Amino acid sequence: MAAQDLNIPSAPEIAGASHLHSGKVRDLYELPDGHLLMVASDRISAFDYVLDTEIPDKGEILTRMSLWWFDQLSGLVSNHIVSTEVPDLVRGRAVVCERLEMYPVECVARGYLTGTGLIDYRTYGEVCGIPLPAGLQDGSRLPEPIFTPATKAALGEHDQNVDYETVAEQVGDDAAAELRMLTLAVYGKAEAIARERGILLADTKLEFGRRADWTTVLADEVLTPDSSRFWPADQWQPGRSQPSYDKQIVRDWLLSPESGWDRASGEAPPSLPDEVVDRTRSRYIEAYELLTGETW
Numbered sequence: 001m002a003a004q005d006l007n008i009p010s011a012p013e014i015a016g017a018s019h020l021h022s023g024k025v026r027d028l029y030e031l032p033d034g035h036l037l038m039v040a041s042d043r044i045s046a047f048d049y050v051l052d053t054e055i056p057d058k059g060e061i062l063t064r065m066s067l068w069w070f071d072q073l074s075g076l077v078s079n080h081i082v083s084t085e086v087p088d089l090v091r092g093r094a095v096v097c098e099r100l101e102m103y104p105v106e107c108v109a110r111g112y113l114t115g116t117g118l119i120d121y122r123t124y125g126e127v128c129g130i131p132l133p134a135g136l137q138d139g140s141r142l143p144e145p146i147f148t149p150a151t152k153a154a155l156g157e158h159d160q161n162v163d164y165e166t167v168a169e170q171v172g173d174d175a176a177a178e179l180r181m182l183t184l185a186v187y188g189k190a191e192a193i194a195r196e197r198g199i200l201l202a203d204t205k206l207e208f209g210r211r212a213d214w215t216t217v218l219a220d221e222v223l224t225p226d227s228s229r230f231w232p233a234d235q236w237q238p239g240r241s242q243p244s245y246d247k248q249i250v251r252d253w254l255l256s257p258e259s260g261w262d263r264a265s266g267e268a269p270p271s272l273p274d275e276v277v278d279r280t281r282s283r284y285i286e287a288y289e290l291l292t293g294e295t296w
Contacts, residue, residue: 007050007268008043014087024050025062025226031096035082039094040221044280046250047263053272059093061284061296062224067095068292069190069223076189077182080209080219100209100217105167106150106159107179109187112202113140114229114242116161117148129163139202139231139238145187147180150205178216179208190223197290199245200236202229225287245287249280 011019017029017037024045029037040059043050070079080097087094110117110127113136117127126132128148136142149167150159168176183206191201205227207220221227225246235243253276254261254269261269272280285296 007052009050011039012089014039014089017087025059026221030099034099035096036099037086037090037094038097038220039090041093044247044250046247046254046269049268051250051269051272053277055277055281055284057281057296058284061288062221062226063093063095065224065288065291066221068294070218072193073186073189073218073222076185078215078217079222080217097219098209098211098217100211100219102207102209102219103171103175103179104152105171105179105208106152107183107206107208108148108150108203109145109183109206110148110203111142111145111187111191112200112229112231113142114138114202117203120161128161129165137239139236139240139242141238145184145191147183148203149179175210175216182206182208182216182218186218186222194230194291195233197293198233199287199290200231200233202231202242202244204228225284230287230291245283247280249276249283 008022008024011022011027014029014037017031019027019029021028025041025043027039027041029039031037040062042054042056042058044055044058045051067081067084070081073079080100081095082098083096086096113121118138120127121132121136127146130146130148133143147164148161149164150161152159164176164180167179171179186206187201187204190204194201204223206218206222209217209219211217230245231242250272253259253272255263259270289296
């Protein structure tokens, strides 16, 4: 599916930067010194469409949250951040980062069963080749966190869950072992930090690249509501869909009779009403403030 089919707008021109690529939320540019400028927009996507309506401050919230998490994880793994000194046009929502050779793997860690993991479990009794105990429900805490990688799909298509052996075939045994180790280490530390603040980290998706010297580096965004499932700990109740700090408000409205949207029609979703925008923005801010302890 092409960018225009996904409703991705043209990236803004930034003096001294060459546009390379736009995803559903981020725009990527090359700087004269070879570093990359990664810009988080206020766009929000749902069901593989970028909506016409933006969520005010979302890009800055995601950027600030990622920077906070990179700092928390600095003793665990290197990251791609070079500088936060960026052009005024994108100040607060962009970072300068290293150019890396990215691993073609979405590195997912799960501590709780939900989403595609739950679908696989109900079908096969396992997730990504990892057998799980019988009787688990939506939202059940797993006996221990598991590494459940996925292949990176083309823009507009769904990532596909794969087993560890597939990752090893793609990147080699040593790299696969390191990616699994780092993914579970990052999840373990982040899960403990979040739980101290009254939030459960159900799962998270990480991306890694490598430098010319083969050092593995944590890249892209990290542990934001767009890449992770955060649940209020005091509302956790296995056996049902959990309240979450993410865009579930948007998904729920789009699927409601109020939106009038038929997901099977092939037509783009409608614009969001102000009330849904406000509630979604508030949810992102709440997650940011609870996790970081900082006031927005």
